[in-house]
Amino acid sequence: MTPPSVTTDDGAAAEADAGYSDAFGGDAGAKLRYVRGMFGRIAPGYDRMNNLMTAGRHHAWKRLAARLADPAAGLPALDVCCGTGDQAFELAKLGRGPVYAVDFAAPMLRIARDRAAANPARTGLAFNEADALELPFADARFSAATTSFALRNVTDIRRFLSEMRRVVVPGGRVVTLDMIGAPRGPLAPIGRFYMNRVVPLVGRILSGDADAYAYLPQSTDFVPSAEGIAQLMRKAGLEDVSHRSLALGSVAIHVGRRPL
Ligand SMILES: C[S@@+](CC[C@H](N)C(=O)[O-])C[C@H]1O[C@@H](n2cnc3c(N)ncnc32)[C@H](O)[C@@H]1O
Numbered sequence: 162m163t164p165p166s167v168t169t170d171d172g173a174a175a176e177a178d179a180g181y182s183d184a185f186g187g188d189a190g191a192k193l194r195y196v197r198g199m200f201g202r203i204a205p206g207y208d209r210m211n212n213l214m215t216a217g218r219h220h221a222w223k224r225l226a227a228r229l230a231d232p233a234a235g236l237p238a239l240d241v242c243c244g245t246g247d248q249a250f251e252l253a254k255l256g257r258g259p260v261y262a263v264d265f266a267a268p269m270l271r272i273a274r275d276r277a278a279a280n281p282a283r284t285g286l287a288f289n290e291a292d293a294l295e296l297p298f299a300d301a302r303f304s305a306a307t308t309s310f311a312l313r314n315v316t317d318i319r320r321f322l323s324e325m326r327r328v329v330v331p332g333g334r335v336v337t338l339d340m341i342g343a344p345r346g347p348l349a350p351i352g353r354f355y356m357n358r359v360v361p362l363v364g365r366i367l368s369g370d371a372d373a374y375a376y377l378p379q380s381t382d383f384v385p386s387a388e389g390i391a392q393l394m395r396k397a398g399l400e401d402v403s404h405r406s407l408a409l410g411s412v413a414i415h416v417g418r419r420p421l
Pocket of ligand 1: 246
C-alpha cells in the first residue's frame with residue numbers, strides 16, 4: 162500500500178481522495194463495514210492501544226486541538242468520530258458549554274458513556290450513535306467541531322469535512338488531529354520501527370486481534386499529507402486553513418473556519 166505522494170496542491174488532494182479508497186478496491190461500503198466492525202471488536206482495548214501507539218502523547222495533542230477549536234461560551238461544541246471520548250472530554254474540560262459527540266461504533270460509545278459516568282467532573286456531555294457523513298444536526302448548531310484520528314477511517318474525507326463545516330456557525334472552527342505519515346528526521350527509523358513492528362506485535366499480544374493491529378499502522382498510508390488535508394478542508398468550504406506538525410512530523414492538527 163503506497164502512501165499518496167504530493168505533487169501539486171490539487172494533486173495532493175486528488176491523490177489523497179484516490180489513495181484511501183483504493184485500499185478497499187474503491188468499495189466504500191466494504192470499508193465502512195470493515196471499520197465499524199473493527200472498532201466494535203477492539204473497543205475494550207482501544208484506550209490501551211491508543212496510549213501504546215502514541216506513547217501516551219495523544220492526550221496532550223487532543224488538549225491542544227480542543228484549545229485551537231476555541232468553542233464559544235454557552236454554545237454547544239461537537240466531536241465527531243469520538244471513539245471512547247478523549248477528544249470530547251478535552252472540549253468539556255474547557256468549560257465553555259455542552260459537548261455533543263458522535264460515533265457509529267456502539268461498543269466505543271458504551272465505553273465513552275461509562276467513562277463519563279465514572280468521573281463526576283465530566284458533565285454536559287452527550288454521546289450518540291451517528292454516521293459522520295450524515296450528521297443528524299441542523300446547520301450552524303455548534304460553535305466549533307473537532308475530530309481526532311478519524312480521517313483514515315471515513316469513506317469520503319471531503320464529505321466528512323463538509324458535514325463538519327455545515328454544522329458549525331459561520332466563523333466557527335473545524336479542527337482535525339491525525340497521523341499524517343511516518344516520522345521524519347534523524348529519529349525517523351526508530352519511529353517507523355515502533356509503528357510498524359512494535360505496535361502490531363504488542364497490540365496482537367494484548368488483544369489477540371492481529372488483523373486490527375496490522376490495519377491501524379498501515380492505515381496511515383491512506384491519510385493525506387498535511388497539505389492534502391489543508392486542500393481538502395478548503396474544498397469542503399473552510400477558509401483560513403492552517404496546520405501545525407507534532408511528533409516528528411507524523412501528526413498534524415489542522416484548523417479551518419466556516420466563512421462568515
Ligand atoms: C481511530 S478511532 C478515533 C477515536 C477517537 N476520536 C480518538 O481519537 O481516540 C476512529 C473512530 O471513528 C469512528 N468512525 C469511523 N467512520 C465513522 C463514520 N462514518 N461515522 C461515525 N464514526 C466513524 C470509528 O468507529 C472509531 O471510533
